[in-house]
Amino acid sequence: MIRAPQGFAAIVTAAGRGTRAGGGQPKQWRALKGRPVLDHALAAFAGFQRVLLVVHPDDIAEAMARYAGPVTLVTGGETRAASVRAGLEALEGQATHVLIHDGARPLVSDAVIQSVIDALTSGAKAAAPALPISDALWRGEAGRVTATAPRAGLHRAQTPQGFRLDAILAAHRAHPEDAADDVELALKAGHRVDITPGDEDNLKITFPADFARAERILGGAMDIRLGNGYDVHAFGPGDHVWLCGVRIPHEAGLVGHSDADVGMHALTDAIYGALAQGDIGRHFPPSDPQWKGADSAIFLAHAADLARAQGFRIGNADVTLICEAPKIGPHASAMQDRLSGIAGIEPGRTSVKATTSERLGFTGRREGIAAIATVTLIKD
Numbered sequence: 079m080i081r082a083p084q085g086f087a088a089i090v091t092a093a094g095r096g097t098r099a100g101g102g103q104p105k106q107w108r109a110l111k112g113r114p115v116l117d118h119a120l121a122a123f124a125g126f127q128r129v130l131l132v133v134h135p136d137d138i139a140e141a142m143a144r145y146a147g148p149v150t151l152v153t154g155g156e157t158r159a160a161s162v163r164a165g166l167e168a169l170e171g172q173a174t175h176v177l178i179h180d181g182a183r184p185l186v187s188d189a190v191i192q193s194v195i196d197a198l199t200s201g202a203k204a205a206a207p208a209l210p211i212s213d214a215l216w217r218g219e220a221g222r223v224t225a226t227a228p229r230a231g232l233h234r235a236q237t238p239q240g241f242r243l244d245a246i247l248a249a250h251r252a253h254p255e256d257a258a259d260d261v262e263l264a265l266k267a268g269h270r271v272d273i274t275p276g277d278e279d280n281l282k283i284t285f286p287a288d289f290a291r292a293e294r295i296l297g298g299a300m301d302i303r304l305g306n307g308y309d310v311h312a313f314g315p316g317d318h319v320w321l322c323g324v325r326i327p328h329e330a331g332l333v334g335h336s337d338a339d340v341g342m343h344a345l346t347d348a349i350y351g352a353l354a355q356g357d358i359g360r361h362f363p364p365s366d367p368q369w370k371g372a373d374s375a376i377f378l379a380h381a382a383d384l385a386r387a388q389g390f391r392i393g394n395a396d397v398t399l400i401c402e403a404p405k406i407g408p409h410a411s412a413m414q415d416r417l418s419g420i421a422g423i424e425p426g427r428t429s430v431k432a433t434t435s436e437r438l439g440f441t442g443r444r445e446g447i448a449a450i451a452t453v454t455l456i457k458d
């Protein structure tokens with residue numbers, strides 16, 4: 079995942095009706111490998127602090143249900159340019175740079191996005207990906223060639239197209255007419271636009287056959303991640319412990335800044351680990367008083383949301399609690415249900431088990447509880 083620099087925002091346009099793609103439903107909402115096209119496009123921008131999604135008024139409820147939280151929703155206009163303008167107006171003063179991407183381009187790669195960011199951070203006012211034309215160009219009419227056209231210097235434009243926010247907003251305001259893309263308006267406003275490398279796979283779903291092509295490309299790109307997590311909490315005063323989201327009466331409590339749910343922490347760290355996103359401490363610093371006594375479900379839900387935002391589902395989770403007491407067996411099923419519910423894992427794919435350490439070590443001496451967790455994340 080691209081971690082965008084401070085001040086960089088993304089606008090994803092999804093207010094079109096996809097008339098050329100057919101299918102009885104706007105293309106961005108149709109399934110591609112089991113998830114809406116738009117899910118794939120948004121996942122590419124999950125590392126941006128601010129993402130605006132521009133949707134058709136008819137789709138607001140659906141978009142709210144799926145995306146509210148990680149993204150800000152904006153209602154689009156009659157044309158692509160009007161939709162982008164709506165996003166830009168909503169973003170005014172809240173970012174220095176913006177990358178504008180078609181929600182209908184679900185296969186944009188990190189490399190394409192990074193090249194646009196690099197051009198902008200190196201000082202370009204505008205930069206966008208494109209591919210040089212490699213086929214001969216003809217004019218045609220009524221099924222026959224009427225002329226050939228020189229292709230030298232011609233490029234096929236892609237998105238995301240990146241700009242200084244003030245420059246592209248001013249360009250849109252100065253040229254409220256429709257345009258093929260935002261580069262066209264930037265040029266009209268007199269800005270230089272740098273070309274960055276495009277990618278053949280970064281197709282815009284436009285015609286019915288593009289779905290099959292996108293599925294084929296995605297078919298070869300399954301991403302499976304494995305993550306592990308380990309945590310320990312010491313026993314202290316108290317009459318219950320929280321383990322994997324279940325309250326268990328006990329002769330002692332567990333000491334921690336949050337609710338000290340050692341099992342949930344290990345699983346949360348396993349997810350962050352699989353995403354290469356550090357650990358709980360990075361996302362919820364123990365020095366921050368707001369997490370004092372916090373319900374650890376907040377941490378697990380955050381990690382699972384982060385995975386989903388990057389296009390992953392949790393394939394399975396396996397948690398082992400290491401303690402002499404309390405007895406875990408009677409609670410294991412409730413723990414599995416609770417973890418599955420919080421993390422959005424399909425039933426039957428979460429395991430909670432326990433072992434003693436044969437009275438050896440700190441767990442054997444009943445000084446605390448340890449937990450290890452393993453998780454798989456799958457993007458298919």
Ligand SMILES: Nc1ccn([C@@H]2O[C@H](COP(=O)(O)OP(=O)(O)OP(=O)(O)O)[C@@H](O)[C@H]2O)c(=O)n1
Nearest residue numbers: 091092093094095096097098156157161181182
């Ligand atoms: N009024 C519009 C029109 C288009 N778009 C978005 O701009 C991108 C590129 O547009 P295009 O491929 O032309 O999409 P549609 O307009 O939906 O397609 P069609 O022209 O076939 O109806 C798409 O993500 C589309 O949702 C938009 O946000 N608002």
Ligand SMILES: C[C@](O)(CO)[C@H](O)COP(=O)(O)O
Nearest residue numbers: 158180235236237258259282
């Ligand atoms: C923005 C764009 O995807 C760049 O290639 C393209 O211009 C969109 O064109 P459309 O006419 O809206 O399909």
